[in-house]
Amino acid sequence: MYYDVYIDIVFLTNLLMDYLLLRIVGKLFLRKRNRGRILLAAAIGALFSCLILYVLPDGIFPVKVLLHGGCAWIMLVLGLDLKKNGLVMKALVSVYLMAFFMGGLMEAAPIKNMTLIRFLVMALGAYMGLDVLIYLSDSFRARWKNIYPVTLSYQGNVQQFFGLLDTGNLLVDPMNQKEVFVIKPEVLEAVMPEEKADRLRHLKENPGELEGTELTDLHPHFLPYQTIGEEGVMLAVVLEDLCIHTPREVIHVANPVLALAVEPSALGKEYQVLLNSRILH
Known part of the structure; x- marks a missing residue:
């Protein structure tokens, strides 16, 4: 059985789907979403799909899956600036889940003759539906769990995380009388160059080397803290925004x-920042 395949239609449909999927996954993982980079990554994915269709039209299914998985990996790194392998793997799984969900919605649509215009309308409708679900999920976190999206900026690098409003965090920096936010080490690793993050980790392990440090723009210093049955010091830095x-x-x-949290695992898995209750009250 033979049928005609129009490569331009294949490219356009894959370009749209890849772009929408990257946008959705970017919202899920709170990544800074540059439309130009996402569009470039989607174009690479669409071109790759066309090449696979042309070069391996009857290829072995596992091989096609591996090739598409590798292409999706590249798209996530390029489009969403995902660097950690564990995070990229989670995003990769999310891409396939979102693609399955959107494909299921379009298959269930009562449309017999699928034209390009109808496909575009269906794809945009599925995207808007997923966008609403993400918004409702974020609203649920904020209202019932006191978890809010947080944006941090340092030297032009903007990253997003989740922060928990902790009514017990009333910590104030005695140096400047500003509220203190407690973070996991992975936050600094994401917002600053690897070299600076390594120096801060070293400084945290060796407090005696604070003087003479080259991290003057971060104003590193140690803060005393006290909890029930425990007291000590935490390494603190100052970012831009x-x-x-x-x-x-x-x-x-x-x-x-x-x-920097003394015990990062105590902060929980859903959030990376412990917000100061003085800010929201």
Whole structure:
């Protein structure tokens, strides 16, 4: 049985689907979404799909899956600037789940003759539906779990995380009387160059080397803290900007003080920042 395949239609449909999928996954993983980079990554994915269709029209299914998986990996790294292998793997799984969901919605549509225009309308409708689900999920986190999206900026690098409003965090930096936010080490690793993150880790392990450090723009210093049955010091740095995105407003904090958690695992898995309750009250 023979049928005609129009390569331009294949390219356009894959370009649209890849672009929408990258946008959705970018929202899920709170990545800074540059439309130009996402479009370039989607174009590479669409071109790759055309090449696979042309070169391996009857290829072995596992081989096609591996090739498409490798292409999706490249698209995520290029389009969403995902660097850690564990995070990329999670995003890769999310891409396939979202593709399966969108494909299922389009298959269930009561349309017999699928034209390009109808396909575009269906794809955009599926995208908007997923976007609404993500918005409802974020609203649920904010209202019932006190977890909010947080944006951190340093030297032009903008990254997004989740932050928990902790009513017990009333820590204030005695040097400048500013509220202190407690973070996991992975936050600094994401917002600053690897070399600086390594120096900070070394400094945390060797507090005596604080004087003479080359990290003057971060103003590294140690903060005393006290909890029930425990006290000590935390390494703190100052970044350029922090924004807390609540359902009602965006709270901006200039030059936020961030302290590295002594036990990062105690912060939980759903969030990376422990917000200071003085900011939201």
